Amino acid sequence: MKRKSGGKDFCGFALPGLFCFAAVVIVPFIYGVYLTLTDWNGVSNVKNFIGGANFLSVLQDAQFWNSLLLTFKYVVIVVVVVNILAFAIAYLLTRGFKGQNFFRAGFFTPNLIGGLVLGYIWQFVFSRVFVGIGEATGWELFGASWLSDPTLAFVALVFVSVWQLSGYMILIYVAGFMGLNKDVMEAASIDGATGWTKLRHIILPLMMSSITICLFLTLSRAFMVYDVNLSLTGGAPYGTTEMAAMHVYEKAFTSRQFGVGQAEALILFVIVAIISGIQVYMTKKREVDA
């Protein structure tokens, strides 16, 4: 672009996009920080400045800390299981047997469908199909719907999330495996590296950039789980499966405590930002070039 008529170019090229971005992301974000300092209830025109009182309420909101703890538990399990499973399936898929593309496409299918619909599909599977299997076989495990038991409902939520997220991660790991330098793999085999040694010392370090991406994606998605949570369990039974994102929503839009809800949302944001920052820093450090 030439130097002259800079103002016109800015208006023509940059302004519309910047305006959309600022109006929807930046302004609400800043306004959100201000909201945490008020006692707005979502309806009235009155917003009183109340300082840090909302953050004090957050400290006393036991339900929030419970949901946060539950979210941590959920995130750790989901991230670990998704990545191990996807890594293993991708490894098998790239061994070179036929139909690789078909399988890969199939595994990815859940990611094309919104979390809400997926949650409803699984709700049916858990509450009718599995119970049906239980009745037919007499297996204790499927005797009653998992969704009516606090622990099993949590397991069900983890299960569905793993199912949903792993297809996406399989794609990325498959791309990683395909990009592995064949000469290096061959050299390792000739030098006598097999099985576990090859995986641990050759494949894993070379796959580190894929691992960085997958860990980051699973972390941020798992932390913010909402759609599946809403449609699969809806927080039931008795709010025992209510994740942090859902709690924030309930606090603001159901309990009408917008200030407190926004304060909790910001706390959640800071936690996610710090944890994913640490993760990216740690795994990036281990990335090597072939």
Add this chain to the structure above:
Amino acid sequence: MNNSTIGGTKRKAANALAMTGMIIIFIAYMFPFIMVVINSLKEKRDIITDPFSWLFTIKGLSFDNFVKAFTQMDFLNAFKNSLIVTVSATVLVTLLSSMLAYYIVRRNNLISKIAFALMVASMIIPFQAIMIPLVSIYGGTLNVLNHRITLIFMHTGFSMAMSVFMFHGFIKGNIPIALEEAAYIDGCTHRQTFFKIVFPLLKPIISTMVILNSLAFWNDYLLPSLVLTDKELLTLPLSTYSFYGTYSADYGTIMAGLLLCVIPILILYVILQKQIIGGVVSGAVK
């Protein structure tokens, strides 16, 4: 990749074992979908007595569920709403973000630097940290909720940062500035240069971003649920939600309704499978 030729029988056996394992895992992955398809064709009493029974063992096989779901969900209207929102927002964000990214790459001034840094930083902000003030501003002060255009505008704004980031990387790496200089010498204006020379060259990244953005818009639930409440305007995920609330005990109808939601995307997926998978991978790896 040529394992099977160098390995011999032992390797072949291992591959067969891996293949079998893969097929079992695959069927387990597809299990919920199979259940939905089977049960969407059954009558309610058959589902309750035995949801697992296969199609040929039951008598009440019918498409009634689909007819009922189709009308009760107001499927055509919801589909139309989803289509309008998704297409408009995708076109808008593709145009605006490519133009903005082009400006940022070619004009390395202070505004560009600040804008780009802000956008990259904003990508870690989860939607939940913005939704409350968003509703407060657009619902309270401006009072523009319940319009499709508001939702389109918000979708555009939220996907702007990621899209600009992707276009920025592509333009910087793949578009030679000499081409544009030649265009200026030939008398093109900035606008002509961008739309006639640069934009066509962006095709690979455009198709990636169109796929990523339109999938996200089509399936989004949370943002539309905050913006649209008028029954006439509901998108597919929203009408699924209210439909499920009303009919949750009527399993056959529900399954048919869920299947109706999924079918359009699946058809598109079968046609565009290669592009979609390619787009998602390059979108993530960048």
